[in-house]
Amino acid sequence: MNAERITLGQTLLTGGILGWVMLPQIGMMPGWFAPLYAIIVVLSACQAGGIVEPLSIVAKIMTGVAAAAVLIFTYGLDDIQALVFPGFLLLLALKPLESRHRHEHVQSLLLAYLVIAANLMHNPSPLMMAHAASSCLLTVLGLLVVANGAERTAWRPLLARGAWLVLSAVPLAIIFFTVMPRLSAPWIAVDLGLTQTISGVGDTIQPGSISSIASSRDVAFRAEFKGRIPTHENLYWRGPVMWDFDGSAWRSDNQSRRVRILTAGMPAERITEVKITLQPYAHRWLFALDAPIRRVPMGYLTSNHELRALKPPDEVIQYTTISAQGPINAGPLDPRERERALRLPRTGNEKTRQLATRLRAGSSDDREVVNKAIRLFATGGFTYTLSPPRVEADFVDKFLFDIKEGFCESYASAFAFLMRAAGVPTRLVAGYQGGEINPVSGHLTVRQSSAHAWAEVWIDDWGWVRVDPTAMVAPERMRSGWAESTGLWGNDSRVVKLKAYLEAMDHLWTRWSLNEASGTNSTLTSAWKGLSHSPLAWGVLAAGIMGGALTWGLRRYDRHRRLTPQAQAIHALARLEGKLGLRRETGQTPCQYLHQAAIRHPDAAATLHDVASLYATLVYAGLSKEDAKQAIVQLQSAIGRLIMHIYSLK
Amino acid sequence: MKPGTGIRSILPDRSLLPALVIAAVVSVFVMNYAIPLGYAVSSLLLALIAASVIHGYRNVSPLRVAGIEAEGCFAGEPGILEITLHNPARHGVFSINVRYGHEVVAIAYLGGGQSRRIDVLYHPRQRGIQDLGGITITSAYPLGLLMTRKYLSLRKDQLVYPKRLPCHLGQILSSRLGSVQARQTRGGDPQPAGVRAYARGDAPGRIHWRLSARGQGLMVKEFDRPAPHMDSLMLCWSDVPGDTEERLSRLCEGLLHLEAQRRFNYGLSLPGIDIPPGQGREHLARCLQQLALF
Numbered sequence: 001m002n003a004e005r006i007t008l009g010q011t012l013l014t015g016g017i018l019g020w021v022m023l024p025q026i027g028m029m030p031g032w033f034a035p036l037y038a039i040i041v042v043l044s045a046c047q048a049g050g051i052v053e054p055l056s057i058v059a060k061i062m063t064g065v066a067a068a069a070v071l072i073f074t075y076g077l078d079d080i081q082a083l084v085f086p087g088f089l090l091l092l093a094l095k096p097l098e099s100r101h102r103h104e105h106v107q108s109l110l111l112a113y114l115v116i117a118a119n120l121m122h123n124p125s126p127l128m129m130a131h132a133a134s135s136c137l138l139t140v141l142g143l144l145v146v147a148n149g150a151e152r153t154a155w156r157p158l159l160a161r162g163a164w165l166v167l168s169a170v171p172l173a174i175i176f177f178t179v180m181p182r183l184s185a186p187w188i189a190v191d192l193g194l195t196q197t198i199s200g201v202g203d204t205i206q207p208g209s210i211s212s213i214a215s216s217r218d219v220a221f222r223a224e225f226k227g228r229i230p231t232h233e234n235l236y237w238r239g240p241v242m243w244d245f246d247g248s249a250w251r252s253d254n255q256s257r258r259v260r261i262l263t264a265g266m267p268a269e270r271i272t273e274v275k276i277t278l279q280p281y282a283h284r285w286l287f288a289l290d291a292p293i294r295r296v297p298m299g300y301l302t303s304n305h306e307l308r309a310l311k312p313p314d315e316v317i318q319y320t321t322i323s324a325q326g327p328i329n330a331g332p333l334d335p336r337e338r339e340r341a342l343r344l345p346r347t348g349n350e351k352t353r354q355l356a357t358r359l360r361a362g363s364s365d366d367r368e369v370v371n372k373a374i375r376l377f378a379t380g381g382f383t384y385t386l387s388p389p390r391v392e393a394d395f396v397d398k399f400l401f402d403i404k405e406g407f408c409e410s411y412a413s414a415f416a417f418l419m420r421a422a423g424v425p426t427r428l429v430a431g432y433q434g435g436e437i438n439p440v441s442g443h444l445t446v447r448q449s450s451a452h453a454w455a456e457v458w459i460d461d462w463g464w465v466r467v468d469p470t471a472m473v474a475p476e477r478m479r480s481g482w483a484e485s486t487g488l489w490g491n492d493s494r495v496v497k498l499k500a501y502l503e504a505m506d507h508l509w510t511r512w513s514l515n516e517a518s519g520t521n522s523t524l525t526s527a528w529k530g531l532s533h534s535p536l537a538w539g540v541l542a543a544g545i546m547g548g549a550l551t552w553g554l555r556r557y558d559r560h561r562r563l564t565p566q567a568q569a570i571h572a573l574a575r576l577e578g579k580l581g582l583r584r585e586t587g588q589t590p591c592q593y594l595h596q597a598a599i600r601h602p603d604a605a606a607t608l609h610d611v612a613s614l615y616a617t618l619v620y621a622g623l624s625k626e627d628a629k630q631a632i633v634q635l636q637s638a639i640g641r642l643i644m645h646i647y648s649l650k
Numbered sequence: 651m652k653p654g655t656g657i658r659s660i661l662p663d664r665s666l667l668p669a670l671v672i673a674a675v676v677s678v679f680v681m682n683y684a685i686p687l688g689y690a691v692s693s694l695l696l697a698l699i700a701a702s703v704i705h706g707y708r709n710v711s712p713l714r715v716a717g718i719e720a721e722g723c724f725a726g727e728p729g730i731l732e733i734t735l736h737n738p739a740r741h742g743v744f745s746i747n748v749r750y751g752h753e754v755v756a757i758a759y760l761g762g763g764q765s766r767r768i769d770v771l772y773h774p775r776q777r778g779i780q781d782l783g784g785i786t787i788t789s790a791y792p793l794g795l796l797m798t799r800k801y802l803s804l805r806k807d808q809l810v811y812p813k814r815l816p817c818h819l820g821q822i823l824s825s826r827l828g829s830v831q832a833r834q835t836r837g838g839d840p841q842p843a844g845v846r847a848y849a850r851g852d853a854p855g856r857i858h859w860r861l862s863a864r865g866q867g868l869m870v871k872e873f874d875r876p877a878p879h880m881d882s883l884m885l886c887w888s889d890v891p892g893d894t895e896e897r898l899s900r901l902c903e904g905l906l907h908l909e910a911q912r913r914f915n916y917g918l919s920l921p922g923i924d925i926p927p928g929q930g931r932e933h934l935a936r937c938l939q940q941l942a943l944f
Contacts, residue, residue, distance in 0.1 A: 090928045103665040106794040110665075110672045117680050117688035129687060136694055140793075147794025148745035154759035157742045165705050165792050169697035176693035181681060315684065514686065587776075587895055 004101050008049030010146050014105045015041030015096055015144040021112040021135045024119045024128060025089055036067070037093040044096035065093060085118060105146045112139050126505050132615070140166055142519040154378065176308050200281050201239045201430045206249035207388065207395060210409045210430070214386055216448035219279055220432060221287055222507050222646050223444040226273040232434055234325065236290035236454065236466065237446060239431035240283075241304035241433055245420075247345040248395060250413060250428045256302035260295060275320045277510055284309045287431055287446075288321035296321060304427075318514050333425060341425030341458060349396040349417060356421030366424045370457050370467060373418055377469045378402070384474035408433075412453040413468040425458035441496075441504035469489065511635050568632050569618045572639050576611070579643050591616055611638045663790050663797040669699055673730065680718065686864060707797040709791045710746060712739035716765055718806050720772070720782065724902070725813040728771040733804070736765040749786045774810040777898070777942050782806045811938045815899035817890075819907055845869045882915040882927035883908065898941050905941075909934045918944060 006014075019037060026034050035643035046052040055063070068089055075083050092115070095108050116135045119128055128272060144162045148154075199219055202209060219235075231236075274289050286299045286307035295301040296319040299309040307321065333341070363369045381404055388406040391398045397418045399410050406414075412428055419426035433452035435444040454468040573590055579581070584593045594612035598605040614635040617623065623631060673695050679690030716736035723729030731750070737743050740762040748755045750770040760766050774780050784803040791798070848870050885904050890897040901918065908916040909929070917927035918937045923944075925937055 012927065102790075102794055103663070103668075106665045107668045107672070110669050110695070113672065113676050113691055114679060117676055117685055117691045120687040120691065121680075121683055121685040132691060136691065140698065143793040147790050147792065149758065154742070154744065157759065157761070158744060161705075161741070161792065162745070165698070165701055168704070169694060169701040171697075172700055173690070173697035176696050177689055180677065180689055180693060182684065263693040 004103075006048050006100060006102060006146065007149070008045050008051075010105065010149070011045040011048040011096065011099075012041065013145055014099075014108060015045065017135075017138045018096075018108060018112055018115075020093065020138060021115050021119075022089060022092070023064065024122065025085075025115065025433060026130060028122075029086055029089060030071070032070065033090070033093065040093060040096055044099065047097075048100060054100065055097060059260075063097065064094055089115070102146055106143060109139050109142045116276070126502065126509055129509065137166065200283065200448060201285065201287075201432070202283055203240055203252045204249045205242055205409050205413065205428055205430050205453050207391065207406070207410055209249075210407060210453055213448045213451050214407065218448045219268070220281075220446050220448050220450070221276050221278040222510075223277075223289075223435065223446065224275040224442075225444070226275070229437060229444065230272065230289075230325065233471070235434050235444075236429075236452075236468075237287045237432040237435075237450075238290040238292065238307075238429060239285040239287050240429070240484065241302075241306050241456075242428040243340050245344065245413075245417065245428075247348050250416070252306075252430075256304045258300045258633050259303050260301070270325045272323050272325065272530065273320065274323065275318065277316060277507065277514070278313055279316060280314050281561045282312055284312050286313075286319060286321075286433075289323035289646070290431070291323060292321050292431075293324050294322040316510055316514060318511065332460075338425050338458070341427055342420050342423065344417065344420050347393050349421075351397045351401055352414070352418055353421045355400070356418050356423075359418075360422045366457070367459055368533055369422050369424055370419065370459070370465075373415060373422070374467065374472055378472035382406075382411070382473045384470065408470040409453045411473060412455050413469065415469040416455045419455065420455055424427065427456050427464075429454055429456055433468075438500050438504050438507070440500045441507060443504070443507055445503060445507070457642065519648045567617050569615055569635055572632075572636055573611075573615060576639050576642060579646050590619075604642055607638055607642050607645070611635060614638060660798045661799055663795055666795045669793075669795045673699060694892045698793065701860045702795055706796050707787065708741075709743055710787050710789050710798050712737050712741075712799045713743060713746070713760075713787055713800065713802070714738060715785070715802050715804060718782070718804050720806070720808050722809055722811060722935070723772075723774060724811045725774050725777045727814070728773050729808075731770050731772045731782065732767055733759065733770065734765050734767045737762060739763075744789070744791045746787050746789045746791075749788065750783075772808075774808070777810050777812040777895075779807045779943070780810050782808050804929045809939060809942050809944045812898040812902045813894065814906070815896060817900040817903035817907065819904055845871055882917065882918050882926065884917045886919045887921055888919075896944075898944055902938060902941050905934060905937050 015037075019041065022037070042439045043052070043055075043498060047054050050600070068087070071083065071086055071090055075086060077083075091127050092108065092111055094113075095104070099105050099108060112135065116132050116139075119135075120132055121126075140162055141159070144158055144165075148158060169235055199211065223237075229279050241256070242250035242252045246252065272289055276287065278286065284299075286296060288307050291305035292301060293305070296307060298313075298317060298319060299307050301307055308316075359369050359372050363372060380400075383405040385405045388399075388410055389403060395410075396414045399414050400418070416426045416428050430451075432446045432450040433454075434450050435446040437444050449541045452468075452470070454466060455468070456464045456466055459465050470475070570590075577593075580597055580601070582593075582597055584590070588596075591612045594608050594615070598608040598612075601608065614631055618628060618631050618635060673692065673887060675687075676692040676695055679685075680692050682859065692812070714736045715733060717732075717734040719732040721729055733748075733750070735748065735757070738761045742759070742764075743760040746757050748768055748770075751772060753770045755768045755770060757766055757768070759840070760903055770785075772782065782804045784801055784805075784823035787800045787802060789798050846869065885901055885908075887897060887901070890900045890904075892900065901920075905918065907917065908914060909931075912929065915929050916937075918925040918940060923940055925933075925940065
């Protein structure tokens with residue numbers, strides 16, 4: 001039996017383990033990937049079992065080229081970076097076809113670790129963590145079985161020893177884990193497209209932009225309050241502020257100024273400190289409780305009280321915000337800003353403009369206009385729906401006078417239009433409203449379904465005041481909490497509790513892993529951080545490795561030195577025999593041989609006789625250890641001279 | 651160095667370099683993309699590779715040679731070497747290859763406290779006392795990344811008889827055979843006095859095939875000890891043609907032939923050595939030893 005060859009069972013095992021490892025990526029890969037992989041595994045198992053003939057090299061190359069072509073066809077060549085990881089997975093999936101030996105399967109199983117790491121990059125949830133742990137264990141099992149070709153009787157001890165292997169690797173893994181450097185910036189800026197970025201609340205608001213994400217249960221961010229959590233209807237999470245309306249969409253821009261601290265000297269009861277863990281997100285808005293007044297390390301604060309990240313957070317990030325509740329007086333409104341906050345398209349939505357004129361005519365000041373409009377929304381027979389009908393032109397008119405049903409973006413947008421038409425400076429704010437308080441850990445989970453839009457009006461002496469027309473129309477939306485969000489499972493308390501526990505664990509885990517990644521806040525990391533950054537520690541490590549290698553090398557070298565002088569003499573003689581080109585006859589003693597050699601090589605006769613007598617002395621005279629040592633040195637030098645002489649003759 | 655102790659070394663198997671490259675790639679990958687849990691994965695991979703060194707070393711380290719049995723054999727002919735490997739440790743030993751010369755015997759598992767006998771062939775080239783050398787035990791346990799190698803010296807000298815060459819006993823002994831031939835033709839083949847179980851070294855000609863076929867194992871015919879007055883033959887160095895080795899070889903074959911026949915007492919006469927006539931396995935062994943060591 002050739003131990004190097006892999007059996008049918010081992011091929012299936014490796015294939016199965018790799019399949020399990022790649023499972024989370026199946027969704028990212030084209031639909032044909034999973035069936036193709038299954039066929040490859042079965043085919044290669046049949047090859048290993050001798051059921052089918054191995055594929056010819058031409059067939060293998062053709063399969064590879066075809067798969068690559070289909071991959072390129074699926075993904076296109078526009079974004080080469082996006083092809084890197086699927087390409088790697090494809091290669092890994094094709095590998096069993098040409099893996100027929102032990103070491104090739106060992107390599108496949110080792111490559112699985114790259115996939116496991118990528119899975120964790122893709123989605124670092126507790127479920128994925130469990131999957132990664134199981135993948136690691138299965139891979140070790142696969143390696144054990146493939147490398148040792150376990151017989152059935154040896155399965156149990158092999159499993160036990162495998163468990164012991166993993167356990168003994170854990171302390172070492174912890175050391176590696178702590179000393180491994182954490183980079184502040186990546187070396188290689190290739191976007192593998194592995195991180196799930198959720199579009200979330202974007203830079204524009206138009207009918208349908210928020211309702212499209214409103215059904216998503218994905219977590220947008222989690223918040224931990226320092227102190228009391230405000231009531232649900234006060235949980236407005238501020239994102240982009242939008243000034244410009246083109247008739248259908250509201251847009252944010254980059255024109256707003258950067259500011260450091262906007263409002264100093266706030267009364268303490270209005271200040272709230274919140275730590276936010278933001279999931280990867282396609283835009284640059286760092287959400288904060290309305291309204292943030294201090295910048296965060298990875299972003300800046302604008303004059304609109306927006307927190308803007310320096311780059312879109314393509315991984316989980318954490319920041320602490322300081323927010324002030326209630327209207328913020330930022331001084332008198334700048335005339336240019338006032339002009340911008342009143343700007344409307346020249347034409348369109350004439351009925352709304354007429355309504356605005358009527359509102360203005362019957363009111364003494366801006367405050368009254370706003371109040372009248374709010375009353376209009378509360379009593380105007382409006383209904384709240386997740387799927388408002390699509391309207392092309394004169395959206396505000398149709399919404400206010402005909403359809404009368406819509407989602408928060410319709411209400412906010414229509415209200416803002418009405419206010420601007422009535423001469424009240426108004427802007428739109430997008431973000432989230434509410435959140436679910438986790439009964440286990442006490443943190444607040446804000447999901448995409450809480451995406452929201454509201455308006456802000458400028459009232460002299462007060463500043464920008466939040467007005468949420470949706471709250472007038474559908475007050476129940478403002479009251480959703482943890483228990484109501486369980487959806488499908490109804491209100492089964494056990495399920496609710498379990499979900500709360502899972503959610504709490506997820507949050508704790510994300511927070512812990514964030515601390516580990518940034519190398520801060522962890523006692524273990526901070527203890528090792530100093531060490532791993534000190535050249536001394538690395539020097540000691542390098543010296544240890546070199547010392548180990550040297551010891552090993554010497555040990556091997558020692559094998560020859562530990563022979564008895566007699567044995568060394570025999571070795572030396574055998575070496576000479578080869579160089580002289582004169583075979584020792586069977587039964588000829590070394591001395592006889594050397595004398596014969598002396599006849600053949602008269603020019604070296606004297607040395608050969610020396611060697612013979614030295615040899616005889618060494619082997620038969622029973623020298624003391626010291627003498628023998630000296631004799632062997634002499635013998636070896638004599639043989640060295642002889643060999644040199646032979647070379648010179650050639 | 652005591653018998654059975656050995657030198658262990660750990661050599662990279664052909665998978666180690668790819669393994670280190672893959673571990674490096676995984677590490678760079680997780681560091682580059684700052685995958686928090688990825689650090690755990692790449693650390694585990696590195697730790698597994700490191701731990702496999704210790705586990706591989708520990709796997710082969712308890713193995714000892716508990717016994718070696720070898721039958722006397724002739725130069726140029728393979729002999730069977732029975733090596734008993736013993737694992738005195740409590741833990742089992744996995745997937746080892748035992749190499750002796752060009753022969754490799756695979757042992758998938760040797761439990762703690764267990765022994766396993768393996769038979770290997772050895773090929774003596776020269777007559778005389780030969781060192782049997784040692785066995786090399788290799789194992790890719792646990793992960794197939796490192797080849798652990800342990801050399802176990804057998805520390806056993808083996809007597810190797812001269813190479814067998816055809817011997818024409820009739821020609822050699824013609825001058826001395828007169829009376830014997832007469833008796834031989836009269837008496838025919840001697841009848842066996844009994845049977846006993848086959849022992850190593852018994853001549854194949856003595857196997858009682860009919861009895862052996864009954865499934866009780868190999869049986870050999872026992873003959874009565876030849877009568878003391880039986881004719882004696884001396885195999886003489888000077889009677890055999892050829893050089894030293896050739897003569898020894900032919901004498902060796904002659905001795906075997908005579909012992910197998912069991913008809914004569916035979917002796918051996920070498921320059922300076924004379925072994926008086928006798929018979930039996932011990933006598934044969936004494937004669938062969940003289941030939942081997944001549």
